[in-house]
Structure formats: C-alpha cells, structure tokens
Amino acid sequence: MQNVLILYYSRHGSTKKLAQAMARGVEQQGLEARIRTVPSIPDYLSTQSAVPQSGAPYVSEEDLVSCAALALGSPTRFGNMAAPLKHFLDSTSSSWLKGALIDKPACVFTSSSSLHGGQESTLISMMLPLLHHGMVMCGIPYSEPALHDTKSGGSPYGATHVAKNNDARLTDDEITLANAQGVRLAALAKKLAGQSE
Ligand SMILES: Cc1cc2nc3c(=O)[nH]c(=O)nc-3n(C[C@H](O)[C@H](O)[C@H](O)COP(=O)(O)O)c2cc1C
Numbered sequence: 482m483q484n485v486l487i488l489y490y491s492r493h494g495s496t497k498k499l500a501q502a503m504a505r506g507v508e509q510q511g512l513e514a515r516i517r518t519v520p521s522i523p524d525y526l527s528t529q530s531a532v533p534q535s536g537a538p539y540v541s542e543e544d545l546v547s548c549a550a551l552a553l554g555s556p557t558r559f560g561n562m563a564a565p566l567k568h569f570l571d572s573t574s575s576s577w578l579k580g581a582l583i584d585k586p587a588c589v590f591t592s593s594s595s596l597h598g599g600q601e602s603t604l605i606s607m608m609l610p611l612l613h614h615g616m617v618m619c620g621i622p623y624s625e626p627a628l629h630d631t632k633s634g635g636s637p638y639g640a641t642h643v644a645k646n647n648d649a650r651l652t653d654d655e656i657t658l659a660n661a662q663g664v665r666l667a668a669l670a671k672k673l674a675g676q677s678e
Pocket residue numbers: 490491492493494495496497555556557558559560561592593594595596597598599644647649
C-alpha cells in the first residue's frame with residue numbers, strides 16, 4: 482500500500498493535532514498515513530536516541546524515500562519553521578542527490594500563537610526546500626467552504642491552527658481544512674502514481 486509521510490515537529494501539541502487531522506484525510510483515501518517526528522535540538526544533541534520516549538517515531542531517510550507524498554508540519558517560529566525540522570531537512574542531501582522526492586506531491590502546515598504572527602511566511606519557508614527536492618506543492622483550494630468561513634486557522638497555502646496561549650484544541654474549520662488537505666494530498670499521490678505506470 483502507498484504511504485503518505487506526515488512529518489511534523491510539535492512542542493506543545495498543536496502541530497501534532499493538525500498532523501492527526503490530516504492523517505484521517507489520508508486514510509479516507511485508502512492510503513497509509515505514516516506519522517513521524519524529529520527530536521528537539523537538545524534531545525538530538527544529548528541522546529541521539531533513535532526512539533522517542535512517547536508519541537510518533539523519529540523519521541528516517543527510508544521514510545522519506547519510500548513515501549508517495551509528504552505533509553510537513555512545524556510550529557511558526559519567528560515567521561519561519563522550527564530549527565529541529567530545518568535540521569532534519571538539512572540532512573537530506575543524499576535523497577536530493579538521488580532525486581528521490583522528484584514529482585512526489587507535498588503540502589505544509591503550521592500552528593502559531595497569533596492570527597497574524599507569520600503563518601503564511603512559515604508555510605512558504607517550508608515549501609522552499611521541498612521545491613528544491615523537486616516535489617509538487619499543493620495547498621487547499623477555495624472550493625473548500627471552510628476556507629471562506631474560518632475565523633481562526635486555515636489558508637490556501639496549507640492547514641493552520643491559531644493556538645493563542647498554547648491551546649491545542651482545533652476549531653471545527655481548522656479540523657475540516659487539515660482533513661481536506663490530507664484527502665487532497667493522498668488523492669494526488671494516487672493520481673500521480675497512476676500516470677507514471
Ligand atoms: C522561539 C519561538 C518563536 C515563536 N514565534 C512565533 C511567531 O513568529 N508568531 C507566532 O504567532 N507564534 C510564535 N511562536 C508561538 C508558536 O508558534 C505557537 O506556540 C505554536 O502553536 C506552537 O506549536 P506546537 O503546539 O505544535 O508546539 C513562537 C514560539 C517559540 C518558542
């Protein structure tokens with residue numbers, strides 16, 4: 482079965498909640514949602530542990546190479562992605578050299594504390610390395626009614642959550658949009674795989 486790699490970093494749980502909503506969308510399309518994370522920088526430096534104490538397993542290069550599509554999620558940090566995720570991406574030159582991700586669809590998602598605190602710049606910053614990898618970026622089209630209605634997160638650039646004071650509870654519209662993004666990513670993965678056969 483094809484799998485969609487849902488790779489996120491989350492310190493307070495909001496980005497993780499978006500990843501879970503997206504995974505449900507992927508599974509609605511009949512694909513495996515492979516949820517993976519990366520160690521925090523202190524954990525990475527201190528333990529180099531291959532297995533986190535709880536939650537999703539750490540991502541491996543094999544996860545990246547074998548996925549049919551990738552959803553990448555990070556908290557907004559000063560309008561940019563979090564360092565642990567960037568650190569992982571900076572370790573992927575071997576996959577880049579092999580062209581392992583070329584023509585695979587990808588999408589991005591984020592959580593920030595404030596509504597205008599840099600979600601869109603973070604999403605775009607996350608797209609850049611994926612474009613270098615040759616991935617085909619997809620967002621959320623305005624045919625999704627929740628994109629017009631949301632009073633919190635959700636953008637055409639990708640699913641988002643506005644956490645205010647680290648409140649990880651997603652609104653109904655945020656869940657709907659993360660779910661729709663998962664459905665769309667998995668559907669595109671199936672279509673692209675079909676065309677290459
Ligand atoms: C170093 C740092 C920088 C941050 N920068 C921003 C920011 O630019 N804009 C914003 O709205 N929130 C910012 N935040 C808040 C986080 O984006 C917010 O708490 C997010 O929901 C955390 O996601 P998580 O629950 O998945 O860890 C920052 C937090 C930290 C620790």
